Amino acid sequence: MRILSVIIGTPDENSSMWMRIKRQAEILSSLGHEVELCFYSFYSRHELSFEPPFKYSVMRVSPITVHLKHLINISRDSYDLLFCNLAPSAFISSLSRIRGIPIVLDNHGDLISERELYEPGILSKIYYSIVSSLSFRAADRIICVSSSMMEDLRERGIPGRKLYYVTNATDLDLFSPLDEEETDRVKSDLGLENRLTFGYIGADSKWQGVDNLIETGRRIDDDDLQFLYVGFSRNTVRSHNELYLPRVPFDEVKYYYGACDVLVLPRPPHKSAEVAAPTKFAEYAAMGRPILTTDVGDAADLVRKYECGIVVDDNRPENLLRGIETFKSLPEDELVRMGENARRMAEEEFSMEKMKQDLKNVIESLGV
Missing domain, CATH: 3.40.50.2000 (Glycogen Phosphorylase B;)
Structure with a gap:
């Protein structure tokens, strides 16, 4: 044809x-x-x-x-x-x-x-x-x-x-969990070692809700927490507990995903977000990282089904903050379990x- x-x-x-x-x-x-x-x-x-x-x-x-x-x-x-x-x-x-x-x-x-x-x-x-x-x-x-x-x-x-x-x-071979040595190297290169890092990698379109995530991070005064944003800054900027990086080549994105302990999908309760299926969600899951998402669309249902993260009501800063604090309170083995479940979800849903x-x-x- x-x-x-x-x-x-x-x-x-x-x-x-x-x-x-x-x-x-x-x-x-x-x-x-x-x-x-x-x-x-x-x-x-x-x-x-x-x-x-x-x-x-x-x-x-x-x-x-x-x-x-x-x-x-x-x-x-x-x-x-x-x-x-x-x-x-x-x-x-x-x-x-x-x-x-x-x-x-x-x-x-x-x-x-x-x-x-x-x-x-x-x-x-x-x-x-x-x-x-x-x-x-x-x-x-x-x-x-x-x-x-x-x-x-x-x-x-x-x-x-x-x-x-x-x-x-998504490409499950390209996007796959980094080994411990790779993770440590990337975290060290970015200055993120020994800090629980929450990441958002992608565009800052209005229906993504990233502005509220940024506001949430700026309310937090905790040296153990770090926020990494990649893709919508012209220059590298480091301030307070934030690190902003410009867009990176597609085949390098996985390293920035891998530098994060938790990946965030902070979409607002808007029709454009509710019916969409963000490419980054499939990539997040394929990297074997726990996911913090708002209760919007299929992503929230899948996170619940596979027990691979935390779902908060919406992207108001107080709700995102509650999710972040819950992640901080979890033991390491629970984060590992969530990450493994995320990878299983990717293999079953997004191959x-x-x-x-x-x-x-x-x-x-x-x-x-």
């Missing part, structure tokens, strides 16, 4: 968005399909900063021309399936229905609630509601990354036959083999 993967924008090589697109394209290729990528760019930067390991094209478009250019694009070549990254990609692909090409929408986020955080206002909400509605209508299959998302879409009237769960997998089988189910269900 010839598949065109449709992407809005030109993601960075180390972004979670690109990692997901690349991972899915690799899986589809391994299933015997021919995969081509098409990036539609609305911005002045319309060249990729890296070379994808697939056949690809980048097209400069405007909101007015993108639909026509896409229709011309799919008319020029013969594709059997359009694989769309997020609702806007499915929206611009809706005209492909004219040619009878099936559409799979990879809906790994909620467009309406995410945009409300950045573009509040009734007109913006109406616009993105229309885009989402038309995307769901146009899609033959909708990939959901959480049970929370599947439930939400059913409540919004999306037929259950369209909805398929596909795990947000690439499971994602491959999930995607295979989606494709086969189309009967093309």
Whole structure:
């Protein structure tokens, strides 16, 4: 089968968005399909900063021309399936229905609630509601990354036959527990030795809730506790009990995970967070580290199920502080047990083999 993967924008090589697109394209290729990528760019930067390991094209478009250019694009070549990254990609692909090409929408986020955080206002909400509605209508299959998302879409009237769960997998070989010697070396290099370190590695998007974690850490006056933040500071900054580091290459992220004794997912109780499946959660688990999470979405349910961390009610500083203090009171063998359970969760829930089988189910269900 010839598949065109449709992407809005030109993601960075180390972004979670690109990692997901690349991972899915690799899986589809391994299933015997021919995969081509098409990036539609609305911005002045319309060249990729890296070379994808697939056949690809980048097209400069405007909101007015993108639909026509896409229709011309799919008319020029013969594709059997359009694989769309997020609702806007499915929206611009809706005209492909004219040619009878099936559409799979990879809906790994909620467009309406995410945009409300950045573009509040009734007109913006109406616009993105229309885009989402038309995307769901146009899609033959909708990939959901959480049970929370599947439930939400059913409540919004999306037929259950369209909805398929596909795990947000991670590379369990790349992300795996560091040995004791490696851990000690990384902690020493970062100046974190002999301190219980809570870490957050990733973007500081509004739906991540990291601001409240930072506020919580600044309320704590305890020399035995340390907070490590990686990924959203331009420079290395050390102050009080905090260490901020800039983004690091993807294949080095595991060392910073490994430097932490507890990894934190401080997401707020917001729709955008409730239906999502953060890539970092799967990576946290794969590293075999205990997890402190708020009671939001599937992550909280999984932490409870596998007994691999602590769930607090929400990300208000007083609740995060309560979770941090509970971790400090735990004996070392309990932290080790939680870490082992986290790794077991990753192997059972977030393996690439499971994602491959999930995607295979989606494709086969189309009967093309």
